[in-house]
Amino acid sequence: MKTRCADSIRSELLGHFASFGTKSGLMRMNLHFSVQRLASRWLVLGSKFIKRTVDIVGSLACIAALSPILLVVGLLVRMDGGPMIFAQSRVGKHGRAFKMFKFRSMRVDAEKRLAEVLKDNQHSNGITFKIKNDPRITPVGHYLRRYSLDELPQLFNVLKGDMSLVGPRPPVPREVALYTLADRRRLEVKPGITCIWQVSGRAEIDFPGQVKLDVSYIEHQSLAQDLKILARTPKAVVFGSGAY
Amino acid sequence: MKSILICPGSRPAIPNLVETGSLATLPILGECLVNHWVEHLAALGAKEITIIAPKCAELVAAAAGDGARWGVTLKIIETNVEPTVDEAISHYSSKGAEGWLPAPFDVVSMNHLPGDPALPLFDSYASWFAAVSAWMPKALTPTRIRMSEVRPGIWLSSRARISPNAELIAPCWVGDHAIVEAGATVGPGAILEDRAVVDEKANVSNSWVGPDTFVGRMTSVMRSLALGSTLISWQSDSSLRVRDPFLLASLKKAPEAQANPRPVRARQSQLGFLASLRARLSGG
Numbered sequence: 001m002k003t004r005c006a007d008s009i010r011s012e013l014l015g016h017f018a019s020f021g022t023k024s025g026l027m028r029m030n031l032h033f034s035v036q037r038l039a040s041r042w043l044v045l046g047s048k049f050i051k052r053t054v055d056i057v058g059s060l061a062c063i064a065a066l067s068p069i070l071l072v073v074g075l076l077v078r079m080d081g082g083p084m085i086f087a088q089s090r091v092g093k094h095g096r097a098f099k100m101f102k103f104r105s106m107r108v109d110a111e112k113r114l115a116e117v118l119k120d121n122q123h124s125n126g127i128t129f130k131i132k133n134d135p136r137i138t139p140v141g142h143y144l145r146r147y148s149l150d151e152l153p154q155l156f157n158v159l160k161g162d163m164s165l166v167g168p169r170p171p172v173p174r175e176v177a178l179y180t181l182a183d184r185r186r187l188e189v190k191p192g193i194t195c196i197w198q199v200s201g202r203a204e205i206d207f208p209g210q211v212k213l214d215v216s217y218i219e220h221q222s223l224a225q226d227l228k229i230l231a232r233t234p235k236a237v238v239f240g241s242g243a244y
Numbered sequence: 245m246k247s248i249l250i251c252p253g254s255r256p257a258i259p260n261l262v263e264t265g266s267l268a269t270l271p272i273l274g275e276c277l278v279n280h281w282v283e284h285l286a287a288l289g290a291k292e293i294t295i296i297a298p299k300c301a302e303l304v305a306a307a308a309g310d311g312a313r314w315g316v317t318l319k320i321i322e323t324n325v326e327p328t329v330d331e332a333i334s335h336y337s338s339k340g341a342e343g344w345l346p347a348p349f350d351v352v353s354m355n356h357l358p359g360d361p362a363l364p365l366f367d368s369y370a371s372w373f374a375a376v377s378a379w380m381p382k383a384l385t386p387t388r389i390r391m392s393e394v395r396p397g398i399w400l401s402s403r404a405r406i407s408p409n410a411e412l413i414a415p416c417w418v419g420d421h422a423i424v425e426a427g428a429t430v431g432p433g434a435i436l437e438d439r440a441v442v443d444e445k446a447n448v449s450n451s452w453v454g455p456d457t458f459v460g461r462m463t464s465v466m467r468s469l470a471l472g473s474t475l476i477s478w479q480s481d482s483s484l485r486v487r488d489p490f491l492l493a494s495l496k497k498a499p500e501a502q503a504n505p506r507p508v509r510a511r512q513s514q515l516g517f518l519a520s521l522r523a524r525l526s527g528g
Contacts, residue, residue: 012462013462016461016462017462020488020490029460029461029488029490030489030490032461032490033458033460033489033490033493036423036441036443036458036495037458037495039423040421040423040439040456040458040495041495043421043423043439044421091312094309094312094313095312095313095314095315096310096312097312176315177315179315180386181283181286181287181314181315181385181387182386182387184313184315184387185386185387185389187313188389215389218389218390219389219390219402220402
């Protein structure tokens with residue numbers, strides 16, 4: 001039995017390598033190699049290509065569908081005389097800084113008054129920052145933040161390629177300066193408008209929990225997972241759990 | 245804290261690996277040597293790292309970027325020759341001055357992997373393979389993502405594609421987007437770098453298969469380093485360029501146009517075919 005098995009392996013091996021001597025055998029093997037080469041390239045580039053296509057098509061569709069809301073919100077924000085868009089420095093893929101667009105929801109001097117409110121931070125780790133009843137928020141800004149409407153201009157960041165529709169939320173440089181090397185894993189991919197922890201509890205999840213969920217998202221990233229997160233986002237926005 | 249990294253220049257003992265462009269940017273277990281070192285120094289508290297890159301500044305800059313990935317600032321200086329540690333100290337640092345990492349991490353010559361000074365990388369192909377193999381358990385650093393030890397001694401990327409009919413034997417490392425087809429055997433002592441492909445019934449043992457390298461159907465790679473179409477025996481220090489892409493090839497470069505079967509090879513193949521026919525007949 002053993003001899004027969006060895007014979008069959010030897011025969012298959014010899015047959016395989018002998019076939020290279022013929023034109024058709026050589027062509028067959030070259031074709032096989034070309035197919036493998038294409039499959040390998042597709043495996044590497046395909047997911048990137050699909051994600052970028054979904055980002056461009058999705059952001060363009062959202063901008064077109066939400067343009068009346070964008071216009072109304074923009075006019076409301078302008079009513080207090082300050083700028084409509086707030087471009088904040090955020091940290092993107094591989095730690096690179098970029099300007100993230102938001103509808104301005106705070107008073108014009110908000111950055112200057114940051115030190116006053118830092119002591120009221122409700123995130124105990126000291127890395128991320130979130131407080132209820134932030135005195136710097138404008139009355140219009142309160143509603144924009146409640147329903148995440150202030151985040152809508154980030155659709156233009158997605159079009160630009162700084163961000164993706166789905167990905168870990170981009171942190172501010174002040175937070176990243178406090179990151180450990182392990183925390184930096186969440187900067188491995190492009191940041192997103194919505195992310196796994198935003199649809200699973202939003203600001204109520206503490207920083208280590210956010211890192212854990214972000215790393216798990218990156219490790220199992222797929223189109224299906226992105227679509228699931230996108231589908232869960234409107235519900236999280238409407239009920240606004242953890243947003244303040 | 246500051247530190248200086250000296251990239252390896254030319255190394256006559258391993259000419260085929262030097263041919264790839266730069267030893268500092270040759271991928272080792274999913275990351276290039278310079279990135280392994282920058283991460284190690286960042287973990288030790290370095291914030292400013294100067295990289296001395298003999299004739300390879302562009303490649304190093306492309307691989308390591310500006311250091312933002314690790315929260316450090318990188319400054320890359322191109323030189324014509326590789327300086328020694330003493331020369332680097334006298335030219336670029338002031339020994340004993342404050343603000344530098346303690347010795348030996350103030351000035352590091354990248355002749356070994358971080359934490360493994362007893363295993364030199366560039367003395368021979370055999371020493372390179374021994375150092376890389378021994379480093380497999382240490383490669384899972386805190387910043388590593390998608391790689392995990394799925395079984396004792398088997399490190400696998402979550403993005404690798406392994407056929408259920410393939411066999412992985414510890415110790416082995418299968419990198420990102422690597423493919424192992426049905427009937428293939430990987431291990432023991434096998435390292436498949438990112439995007440390597442091991443075709444059906446192929447066998448890789450005690451070997452390193454470089455990134456974007458294709459190991460063809462039924463091909464055996466043993467005690468070797470395979471990088472594109474170059475096969476290097478680390479045991480005998482010999483190397484050859486494989487002409488047939490379906491045996492061993494680079495998946496990145498377009499395969500060279502295959503000529504019609506050469507007369508000698510055609511004769512050899514016909515003899516092989518006759519032998520296989522005999523084996524088939526005698527096997528029943």
